Amino acid sequence: MEMENPFKQLLYNEALPEIIKGKVMDDVNLIKLGIDLADLFVIKNPRTIKESLKKPKK
């Protein structure tokens, strides 16, 4: 007869409060906004940065 592995019965089964998902999604949305802005200015439109860094002509 195969022996039962007692480690499998040590698992916890507590509920994770729903509020944690809200906090995670808020932070993830903020990170996504940062990625989108970087994407917009640096990758899709690098000239915007280039132009903005140019010294104004006297």
Place this chain on the structure above:
Amino acid sequence: MQKEVDIDNDLEDNDLVSRIVETNNTELFGVLYDRHAPKVYNKCLSLLKDPIEAQDLTHDIFVHLFVKLRTFKGNSKFTTWLYSLTYNFCINYIQRDTEKIHKKEEIRDDVMEFSENAVSDAQLYQLRLDKLQRAMEGINPNDKVILIMKYQDDFSIKEIMEALEMNESAVKMRLSRAKTKLLEAYKNLN
């Protein structure tokens, strides 16, 4: 702006991850969260004991996961990769103030005489559940994590090597030592 994507709850984990990486869609990431956050939380809880700390760490793990997701290459099961990330987060958190102690242990690894299978699986499987639980609480978190990976999550030696970034002999030595420590802790219980 968020691209419109169909939220398909039946997608396999690896396909879901690929779509999140392609689209950066946070609603899809929410699906991944719903699937795995309870398990990640309970793993944190088994190592930290404090529910508030375990909830904070679960939050940090999933925020980090969103950024880190594109490094998942699909070479292993997604859960194996996620649980490795979880255990490493927990270990770093627990040991944030005990770096020196950790370094001392690393040195001991090199000089410790290694005898594979010093404690057999059969010996471990004979342990009584209530005493095993108490013994697990009494051992070092590094030892605890490697035992959980091997005996609870069924990680292979190769998967443990990848998770802990150790070579094969170091993993086997650490595992052997963890089993010995567990058995010692078990025997010392009243």
